[in-house]
Amino acid sequence: MAVPPSETESTGNGTFLSQFYSHYLRNRIHALYPYFPRNFFSNFAIRFRSTPRRECLPLPLPSSSFDSPVLVTKRSRVHGIVEGILERVLMNLHSVQKNLQFWQFRAKRSDSEKARFMIFERGPRAFIDETAKLLRGLTAQGSSSRSLCQSASDFIDERVVLLSSLRCSLATFLAQVYMEVGKIGEDLVANPEKELPSLLVTISDLFSTLEASIGHLHAVRESDSSVDGTYSIPLLFEKVPEIIQEESQWTDCEIRNAINSIYQNLDKLDAYISLLVIKHRKPRKMTQYWIRYTFGAVGLSVCSIWLLRHSRLVGSSDLDNWILEAKNSTISFFKNHVEQPILSIRDELFETFRKRHQGIMELEEVQLTSNSLHRMLLAFSEQAKGKNIPANASDQEMLEIVMDRYEKELMHPIQNLLNGELVRAILIQVQKLKLDTETAMLELNQILRANEINFAVLTALPAFFLSLLLIMVVRAWFKQDTKAEGRGRLARIQRRLLVAEVKKRIVLYQHYVDQGLERDAQCMFGLALYSLNRLYHSVKWHAEASGEWESLREDIVDLAAPGLQTSDKLSVISHMVTYDCLLPSQSRR
Secondary structure, rough: OOOOOHHHHOHHHHHHHHHHHHHHHHHHHHHHHHOOOOOOHHHHOOOOHHHHHHOOOOOOOHHHHHOOOHHHHHHHHHHHHHHHHHHHHHHHHHHHHHHHHHHHHHHHHHHHHHHHHHHOOOOOOHHHHHHHHHHHHHHOOOOOHHHHHHHHHHHHHHHHHHHHHHHHHHHHHHHHHHHHHHHHHHHHHHHHHHHHHHHHHHHHHHHHHHHHHHHHHHHHHOOOOOOOOOOOOOOOOOOEEEEEEEEOOOOHHHHHHHHHHHHHHHHHHHHHHHHHHHHOOOOOHHOOOHHHHHHHHHHHHHHHHHHHHOOOOOOOHHHHHHHEEEEHHHHHHHHHHHHHHHHHHHHHHHHHHHHHHHHHHHHHHHHHHHHHHHHHHHHHHHHOOOOOOOOOHHHHHHHHHHHHHHHOOOHHHHHHHOOOOOOHHHHHHHHHHHHHHHHHHHHHHHHOOOOOOOHHHHHHHHHHHHHHHHHHHHHHHOOOOOOOOOOOOHHHHHHHHHHHHHHHHHHHHHHHHHHHHHHHHHHHHHHHHHHHHHEEEEEEEHHHOOOOOOHHHHHHHHHHHHOOOOOHHHHHHHHHOHHHOOOOOOOOO
């Protein structure tokens, strides 16, 4: 069942035509002026890019290829050609992989979720078209929901199949080029100018094979596709002329022409891949969440109108009053929960000596009262007993003597009040009460002083939690720990998943080799190279910071080596996970 293109796909033709004719214009200028630099426009555009060009996965060349500076210029030209091919193929492969992952994730969803995607996540135009079709189907035959689910499945499956085939073709081409460089690696380092012609001829043949594979995909898309294929641009790669292939030694002009042919093929490949990816790419974030953004825009508009009605522009002072109240509340909050607690803590810390001196004076006053009570008890006890009492006798023992005498005196209170010791015993108890009161007040004062810092900290807790929340939000925004290049736990998980992905593809590559499936084996090896390239970029900065980069780089190069046995590669992977940049997060150990 034909499905109308979404809003994102309707602009694909114009985008592709602009890219195609820009490539065409650049090639025509170079044909008229051979010495005009082909990368003039790309170099001009690089000045306005925010991200610099990243280093590609190292070539499978001997490690001693850079020891001798004699042939540095010739080698740099050979390396530049091969690295340029690998880099641009990896970029196209990454573009295909991102879109393929999106559609594969959608393909695993239920039918209702697929139908919801077709209606609500492809833009307002698709929403109107699919809603109209759904209503027409309900009025006509009542099975429009089943038809919508089927069309959604066909829509998604078509993109999964085409992008999977395109990914396999690009991965196979990448593996073939990489293996070819690995076969002649030593000869290419020893005599680059002699091996360069044969390498260019081989790469030209590989382009022809890729053309047949991708052309087949294009034919399938033209014959049976739910995507509008109005613009059909043939993919015709240029080949190295036969007369040059038969010569044993190439001239510089012939080598330059062959190199130009390779670069023209890369330009055509970029333009063609752009066409296929644009036609089958995933919707943009703005398109997927257009309903949320629409409601957000409406809400923001309503809020803006409401604020306008309360602003000075319409003669209202409500907004100014609210701003003033918010300002006063903020200042009050700052003084009560930030300034005053900090000042209290500062005063408590810097006035400790003064308070300690004051506490010593209060303690001395209590000691004087205690000494006075001790002398009064000692004098009363000696008079009551009629004998000398040791000066070190406890106050409790002497107080028992006073209480015994006090009980006896109370038997005749009037008589003993005038002639006895009743008044003296009462005065001693008053002195004891004074001592107990001063001791209790001293202990209470010490408790309050000891908790002054705690009270200040409790007052500052709201401001502390608010600051902590703000710091966490700012840290999460700056960190952006969703990619493998990050520094947090999620980034470490992503890097370990890349290692697991490399291991899985290496094992599948060996399985296809054992089964004699050469094409599938080359495809899987190309996908392994793609994963290794992503791992290479994601761990480089972290490994350089920890001093592990040289060793880790050698391990990645070994994993990409075509001639290394699978058992040896698995051994390399087993000890790669011990690097610090690939270990689990510290909080998860």
